[in-house]
Amino acid sequence: MAILIYAESENGKYKKDSFEIASYAKVAADKLNTSVTAISINVDNPNELGDYGVSKVLNVSSDNLKDFNAFLYADVIKQACEKEDSSIVIISSSSNTKYLGSILSVKINAGYITNVVDVPKEFNPITVKRNSFTNKAFEYAKVNSKNSLLAISKNSHGIIENKTTAQIENFEVSIVSSDTSVKSTEKATNKVTIADAEIVVSGGRGLKGPENWGMIEELADILGAATACSKPVSDLGWRPHSEHVGQTGKLVSSNLYIAIGISGAIQHLAGINSSKVKVVINTDPEAPFFKSADYGIVGDAFEVVPKLIEGLKTFKSQNA
Amino acid sequence: MFDNNNYKLNYVFLCTKFYPLNIMKILVCISHVPDTTSKINFTENNSKFDKNGVQFVINPNDEFGLTRAMWLKEKQGASVDVINVGLSDTEPTLRKALAIGADKAIRINMEPKNGLNVAKQVASLVKSENYDLVIGGRESIDYNGGMVPGMIAALTDYNFVDKCISIEINNGSVTASREIEGGKEIVESKLPLVIAGQKGIVEESDLRIPNMRGIMMARRKELQVVDPIDLDDSTSSVNFEKPQPKAEVTLVSSEDVDELINLLHNEAKAI
Ligand SMILES: Cc1cc2nc3c(=O)[nH]c(=O)nc-3n(C[C@H](O)[C@H](O)[C@H](O)COP(=O)(O)OP(=O)(O)OC[C@H]3O[C@@H](n4cnc5c(N)ncnc54)[C@H](O)[C@@H]3O)c2cc1C
Numbered sequence: 001m002a003i004l005i006y007a008e009s010e011n012g013k014y015k016k017d018s019f020e021i022a023s024y025a026k027v028a029a030d031k032l033n034t035s036v037t038a039i040s041i042n043v044d045n046p047n048e049l050g051d052y053g054v055s056k057v058l059n060v061s062s063d064n065l066k067d068f069n070a071f072l073y074a075d076v077i078k079q080a081c082e083k084e085d086s087s088i089v090i091i092s093s094s095s096n097t098k099y100l101g102s103i104l105s106v107k108i109n110a111g112y113i114t115n116v117v118d119v120p121k122e123f124n125p126i127t128v129k130r131n132s133f134t135n136k137a138f139e140y141a142k143v144n145s146k147n148s149l150l151a152i153s154k155n156s157h158g159i160i161e162n163k164t165t166a167q168i169e170n171f172e173v174s175i176v177s178s179d180t181s182v183k184s185t186e187k188a189t190n191k192v193t194i195a196d197a198e199i200v201v202s203g204g205r206g207l208k209g210p211e212n213w214g215m216i217e218e219l220a221d222i223l224g225a226a227t228a229c230s231k232p233v234s235d236l237g238w239r240p241h242s243e244h245v246g247q248t249g250k251l252v253s254s255n256l257y258i259a260i261g262i263s264g265a266i267q268h269l270a271g272i273n274s275s276k277v278k279v280v281i282n283t284d285p286e287a288p289f290f291k292s293a294d295y296g297i298v299g300d301a302f303e304v305v306p307k308l309i310e311g312l313k314t315f316k317s318q319n320a
Numbered sequence: 321m322f323d324n325n326n327y328k329l330n331y332v333f334l335c336t337k338f339y340p341l342n343i344m345k346i347l348v349c350i351s352h353v354p355d356t357t358s359k360i361n362f363t364e365n366n367s368k369f370d371k372n373g374v375q376f377v378i379n380p381n382d383e384f385g386l387t388r389a390m391w392l393k394e395k396q397g398a399s400v401d402v403i404n405v406g407l408s409d410t411e412p413t414l415r416k417a418l419a420i421g422a423d424k425a426i427r428i429n430m431e432p433k434n435g436l437n438v439a440k441q442v443a444s445l446v447k448s449e450n451y452d453l454v455i456g457g458r459e460s461i462d463y464n465g466g467m468v469p470g471m472i473a474a475l476t477d478y479n480f481v482d483k484c485i486s487i488e489i490n491n492g493s494v495t496a497s498r499e500i501e502g503g504k505e506i507v508e509s510k511l512p513l514v515i516a517g518q519k520g521i522v523e524e525s526d527l528r529i530p531n532m533r534g535i536m537m538a539r540r541k542e543l544q545v546v547d548p549i550d551l552d553d554s555t556s557s558v559n560f561e562k563p564q565p566k567a568e569v570t571l572v573s574s575e576d577v578d579e580l581i582n583l584l585h586n587e588a589k590a591i
Contacts, residue, residue, distance in 0.1 A: 070470070070480065095501055099482040102470025105436070111554035112435065114466055127558060133369075134461050136360040140558040180479045180509040183495070187503030195501040199591070223591065235524055242499070247356050247461055248380045248519060256590040267356045273563075277590040279580070280569075290569050295583055299574025307577045315581050315591075 002037040002056065003029045004086035006077050008097055012044040016159070016196070017092035019052045021152050023160040025090045026053030027119050039080035039171070041065050041073065050166035052159065058083070058171035068096050071178040074104040079173050081108050088126070089149045094195065101151050111143035117156040117274075126150075134247050135273040154195070155253050155276065194245065197226035199256040200275070202245060204230040206261020206282065206301060210238035215305045216260065222312045228252065230262050246271035261301045264289025281305065344398040344489070344511070346389045347451040349442060349468065350417050351379035351460040352410035362560045369462070369560070371409075378413055381457025385517035387528050388487065389455055390421045396489070399423050403445065405438045407431055411543065418538035419530030425541065430548040435463075437552040439471030444549050446476050452511045458483050458518040469516035479513045485520030
């Protein structure tokens with residue numbers, strides 16, 4: 001009856017999201033007087049989860065699960081769910097877990113709720129707060145079936161240390177077949193992704209042209225941030241589509257979002273509003289972004305950003 | 321040839337007689353959502369979305385998929401049906417999809433309860449009509465569930481590619497790419513298949529806008545209304561809440577960026 005989490009990993013290492021959902025599950029488990037079990041696939045150091053309150057790890061090692069496959073992975077999680085007799089399963093909101101989540105929900109007959117931003121308000125029936133209308137509203141949703149599957153929004157709960165010794169159990173699974181397989185992957189390995197980034201530096205049409213992105217990249221570099229842009233910037237071909245954020249692009253829920261030369265149109269804001277701290281730099285004090293930001297500078301990006309870069313260099317050297 | 325009646329006959333003929341030999345059957349799921357600029361309000365004690373004065377559109381992610389379906393139809397021959405689970409107020413949105421070029425629209429006559437509820441309705445029709453390719457969107461911009469396409473795949477045992485940004489189909493073999501964090505992945509799969517599309521599967525500039533001729537033709541195309549089969553109740557909505565109004569922005573002088581760094585470090589603890 002333990003709460004089961006799927007602790008996602010990449011190249012043998014847990015993703016940070018896994019620690020966040022472990023922390024989330026631990027809070028829920030304490031309220032229900034139960035414990036947290038994790039299922040993980042091909043990780044080097046399953047003990048790490050013990051730091052976040054997980055008391056048991058079902059550890060699967062298999063060459064056949066080397067590449068992510070939503071069907072195969074969902075089936076493995078289902079087997080873990082049956083073994084533990086878990087009626088609550090918790091996953092993150094990464095691309096891959098959302099891919100497998102919808103399949104898993106059908107396989108385990110669970111009521112499935114995504115974009116969950118808070119620990120359950122009630123447990124009987126499970127009632128949670130979630131983001132809806134692309135960050136323009138919250139919805140309280142409840143699960144009516146016996147099993148529930150919750151996908152937790154990134155950065156909504158935070159990582160909470162809670163030292164436990166995790167019991168590691170090698171878990172033998174049967175592996176289903178699938179007609180879908182990965183042929184190749186194209187991925188920039190040296191860049192922080194928007195999904196994983198704690199800080200996102202984003203540029204808009206106010207930057208005038210692609211040749212001016214040098215300072216945006218430099219600022220991102222210093223902060224260890226990912227770069228993003230508004231929709232017109234990607235439509236104009238100044239930046240790749242993968243950087244387009246907003247209602248029709250990627251959704252951002254970083255810790256810090258810095259908008260430079262972005263007006264703050266409703267569709268842009270909808271996609272980035274769940275970021276914790278928002279900063280805007282814009283020449284126009286009337287730009288709508290100032291109404292949604294925590295901090296703002298009214299000023300010309302071409303003057304402010306270079307100063308900010310210099311200031312941050314000094315700051316980093318003093319705080320290193 | 322392009323006279324509407326002939327066209328329709330032709331279509332029926334192809335579908336009933338020759339479909340198994342050569343024509344791919346595509347179903348595009350169309351979610352009927354408030355326009356991106358809509359003010360979001362709720363009624364009935366915050367339990368229902370307030371449709372008053374709201375303009376509804378085809379969900380942007382579905383619109384990309386619909387255009388891709390039209391290309392498949394034009395390049396390699398396919399029938400393209402569109403489906404929506406909703407009450408009669410969604411019909412203008414379905415008519416728009418017909419005007420863009422879909423052959424037939426299907427509306428499952430019910431107010432959807434949750435994602436699984438929608439998926440079950442669609443899956444049942446996908447099975448009985450043997451669609452080869454089902455195109456949904458990555459997520460709808462209203463409830464943002466992001467679950468319907470994957471659930472349809474799981475319920476029908478079809479293959480599934482999420483966040484699909486390109487697709488080529490050759491004799492039932494599929495090469496598709498999907499967006500992953502920081503890049504893309506090329507996958508191979510087979511029909512029958514469900515995909516969840518998004519921008520990239522076609523570009524913004526490729527999106528079809530209905531023209532006069534399309535709008536005229538759409539009026540005469542079939543819009544079939546089907547009774548729901550199952551009232552799934554695995555999850556339900558309790559109520560809604562609007563985000564707290566934001567506190568005033570703290571303005572920092574452009575002459576004093578160090579103050580911004582200080583605030584971000586000491587106050588916001590964000591750097
Ligand atoms: C259906 C639909 C979906 C959409 N989806 C999205 C989406 O997902 N994401 C998105 O971003 N947009 C989206 N949009 C577009 C959105 O409405 C806006 O048009 C867009 O966000 C504006 O981008 P921008 O802020 O870069 O450009 P602008 O609105 O042109 O703003 C540029 C800003 O830069 C400022 N500026 C100019 N010069 C300087 C300078 N030297 N220094 C500092 N500031 C300067 C200006 O004051 C201005 O505020 C969508 C629109 C529609 C209709």
